[in-house]
Amino acid sequence: MVKSAERTVRILEALAASPERLTLSELQKRTGFPRSSLHALMRTLVELKWIEADTGSSAYGIGPHALLTGTAYLDKDPALPLAHDALEDLREEIGHTVHFARRDDGHVLYLATRESRDRHAISRVGRRLPASVTALGQALLAQLTDDEVAALLPDPLPALTEQSITDLTKFTDELDQVRARGYALEREQGTPGVACVAVAVDYRIPATDAISCSMPAGLPQEEIERIAEAVIRHTRKFAATLRREGIR
Amino acid sequence: MVKSAERTVRILEALAASPERLTLSELQKRTGFPRSSLHALMRTLVELKWIEADTGSSAYGIGPHALLTGTAYLDKDPALPLAHDALEDLREEIGHTVHFARRDDGHVLYLATRESRDRHAISRVGRRLPASVTALGQALLAQLTDDEVAALLPDPLPALTEQSITDLTKFTDELDQVRARGYALEREQGTPGVACVAVAVDYRIPATDAISCSMPAGLPQEEIERIAEAVIRHTRKFAATLRREGIR
């Protein structure tokens, strides 16, 4: 590990994680780096526009070049165009809104949504959502052991709606069901009136892709199962395409 | 300048700028760094997830943590909420779609658009648009001298529509008009059927904010002038707010 390189990204991550700009001392507390070393790095990064300094430069924030560089990730992910095709096939078959998401360490890297032939969007980049309330999060967590899940999640779990599961034991039971039936199902645990089915592409943790479908919460069980089956089928096909193309 | 820190961001920028993933040798050509130094940095950054390595790690691309960190810029810009208010005031007054953009070194950092009370979006992060065909670009360039403009732009200028100005001398004449009347006006030079009026907040180059309004191309001159005056007024008010809050 090159020390300054590691420190560079640690500083950037610390600045990104803080809601407010940070002074040198606060950064020192968070990173544990000596003041003068920190200062030298800050000057370098400010000059390179990766860090913005307030006028008077007593508080630092993430800079514009970090934004420009980081967003390049979205333009380059080779899985994204393939996911786009998979999404359109799936949407045509089941007629509901479909999503493709990539998670990494509990972050939603992106969420591509396709509502209809013409409406689609990429959103929620980098947001942290409580993993336990989304079908997507459940699909991901189902790839881990109960112990690993317990280490990742708080107890009790956060509740977004009345349907949210807050008890950790109940939640691991739910994950057993996810593993048994091959898809995650969420009914109004995240958003009122919306149910969601999700299937994760089964490769290495912690990063994973997943395809999901959101639908009205009141659909009959057999309809949900039909949709889940379609999501599973298209996710498998998508995974096979990734493998064939040598991606991930 | 801390050498490894600078190299770290140069590597990231090189990866971000390339449409494809880069091998070590290609990176070496682009950055000019010695192979073994480069390799040490790459290993560090891959481990930190700021760089993704292909399976077999023979090609590198920008990693997910760069995305997560960079997008934090958007959450933290103190000007953005203020711009949001300014935009809504302006839109209510003139009834057309309004935009707020921040440019830095020829990059559009973000473009916040407000079409109506309920529809708004942030988009086009990091895209490079030919500065000469957008009212926004003209408003920015009008803050420079002719020599500085000539140094920045290619000659002939790129053309997106039939109305685009391609002759550099004609373009600097246009910029004179922008300076004289206090706003940039673009009629179908960027998008057919759309005219655009833009006013830049007048502070240090190269970064600047600007507020603009796009409208149908066929509006009568007096209507355009009325709109331009409103954009100028709201931009001044916005600039005053920024100054009062000590931003920028």
Place this chain on the structure above:
DNA sequence: GGATGCCATCCATATACATGGACATCTAAC
């Protein structure tokens, strides 16, 4: 099979950085 052109990795040494401490400055507090 041999040549070529990639890649990752290792090593010894010259070089550049990291660091604690010192100092000037600027607040806000007393």
Place this chain on the structure above:
DNA sequence: GTTAGATGTCCATGTATATGGATGGCATCC
């Protein structure tokens, strides 16, 4: 006015890094 706690800046020195060259592996191409 003085104190306390910030910050930016500078410096000398021990230490970590940068680097060219060497090695081995793994493709591809004659």
